[in-house]
Amino acid sequence: MLGCAVALEIARRGMPVEVLERAIVGAEASSAAAGILAPRMEAHGREPLRSIGVESLALYPEWVAGLGADVGLTRTGLLKVVRPGDAPDAPDVEARWLDADAVRFVEPGLAPDVLGAWLLENEATLDPRKLVPAVHAAAQAAGARFRVGEEVASADPGGVTLVNGERVEGRVVVCAGAWTAKVPGLRPLPVRPVRGQLVALSGERIRHVLFGAGGYLVPRADGRVIAGATVEEVGFSRGVTAGGVRAVLQTAVSMVPDLASANFEGAWSGFRPGTPDNLPVLGDVGGIWVASGHYRNGILLAPLTAKWMAAAVVDGARLPPVFSPARF
Ligand SMILES: Cc1cc2nc3c(=O)[nH]c(=O)nc-3n(C[C@H](O)[C@H](O)[C@H](O)COP(=O)(O)OP(=O)(O)OC[C@H]3O[C@@H](n4cnc5c(N)ncnc54)[C@H](O)[C@@H]3O)c2cc1C
Numbered sequence: 182m183l184g185c186a187v188a189l190e191i192a193r194r195g196m197p198v199e200v201l202e203r204a205i206v207g208a209e210a211s212s213a214a215a216g217i218l219a220p221r222m223e224a225h226g227r228e229p230l231r232s233i234g235v236e237s238l239a240l241y242p243e244w245v246a247g248l249g250a251d252v253g254l255t256r257t258g259l260l261k262v263v264r265p266g267d268a269p270d271a272p273d274v275e276a277r278w279l280d281a282d283a284v285r286f287v288e289p290g291l292a293p294d295v296l297g298a299w300l301l302e303n304e305a306t307l308d309p310r311k312l313v314p315a316v317h318a319a320a321q322a323a324g325a326r327f328r329v330g331e332e333v334a335s336a337d338p339g340g341v342t343l344v345n346g347e348r349v350e351g352r353v354v355v356c357a358g359a360w361t362a363k364v365p366g367l368r369p370l371p372v373r374p375v376r377g378q379l380v381a382l383s384g385e386r387i388r389h390v391l392f393g394a395g396g397y398l399v400p401r402a403d404g405r406v407i408a409g410a411t412v413e414e415v416g417f418s419r420g421v422t423a424g425g426v427r428a429v430l431q432t433a434v435s436m437v438p439d440l441a442s443a444n445f446e447g448a449w450s451g452f453r454p455g456t457p458d459n460l461p462v463l464g465d466v467g468g469i470w471v472a473s474g475h476y477r478n479g480i481l482l483a484p485l486t487a488k489w490m491a492a493a494v495v496d497g498a499r500l501p502p503v504f505s506p507a508r509f
């Protein structure tokens with residue numbers, strides 16, 4: 182996703198750009214994502230994550246309009262549900278408290294023991310499996326060339342060498358997500374895979390993104406509910422586990438009991454690109470550009486990352502030093 186988004190913005194600025202993808206465009210974390218655009222909830226007051234998330238979310242309507250495709254972008258709002266034993270604190274200064282009656286009025290399916298909820302009315306959602314192909318197509322239309330099945334074997338400031346030995350010259354932007362630390366030639370950065378498992382359910386609807394103590398529920402425009410997510414430090418071990426699905430479903434059904442009779446549509450997992458401070462890595466490391474480490478917020482942060490990276494690579498604009506790879 183970040184590769185497509187950065188390529189789109191670079192191509193729009195008139196610079197030739199090639200995307201080298203070893204597998205399928207967007208098949209990894211970006212298609213696995215839940216599609217929550219919730220900077221205020223995710224940051225819990227922490228800066229600069231909150232500010233960049235809010236800024237990126239504000240870019241979304243115009244960015245999506247420029248893609249010319251329906252990606253399910255909806256301002257659903259988010260409820261941080263409080264139940265007995267949960268921390269009652271507000272997730273953000275903009276959060277508004279709804280007591281038990283008020284919250285059940287706006288979200289009728291919530292469990293009977295819900296004491297109330299914090300409402301963040303500007304948080305939104307989209308469907309990443311619609312967004313990724315839309316950004317891919319827009320980047321191609323803007324002139325970006327995509328080469329799939331091409332694995333980068335090493336990178337240097339003058340270009341990359343592919344596994345088949347081919348040399349591709351030019352400035353390099355590494356957008357390898359959780360695999361960033363595995364790109365030879367790039368100074369090793371502490372980007373690690375953090376596995377997340379999600380479950381899709383249908384037949385029962387919710388209106389808002391619901392965050393509880395153990396996970397979240399996301400309404401899709403097509404009526405499905407996406408339930409997530411595990412946070413697992415298991416390296417690059419792929420797959421969906423019985424324990425992971427059980428944990429996700431337990432949280433889902435305890436928050437919205439009627440989901441027990443929903444249809445199980447499927448489960449999947451992906452690798453979030455995690456960093457030690459949970460902030461993205463945006464900048465130049467030894468002459469190679471990097472846009473990675475977006476952890477839980479790579480979909481949210483895509484428009485802003487793309488805008489900043491294109492300005493830096495094409496026009497030499499300065500990136501905020503707080504995200505520099507030099508901090509590691
Ligand atoms: C379960 C889950 C739920 C999530 N939910 C949300 C959410 O609700 N909201 C949100 O904002 N974010 C969410 N995220 C986070 C978000 O998905 C990621 O931050 C984002 O997708 C990262 O995008 P990326 O392009 O950096 O990585 P990826 O999408 O993983 O793409 C990296 C690409 O690099 C390619 N690649 C790697 N190495 C090489 C190489 N050597 N040569 C060529 N190609 C290579 C890979 O094949 C892959 O296609 C979630 C993530 C997970 C796993």
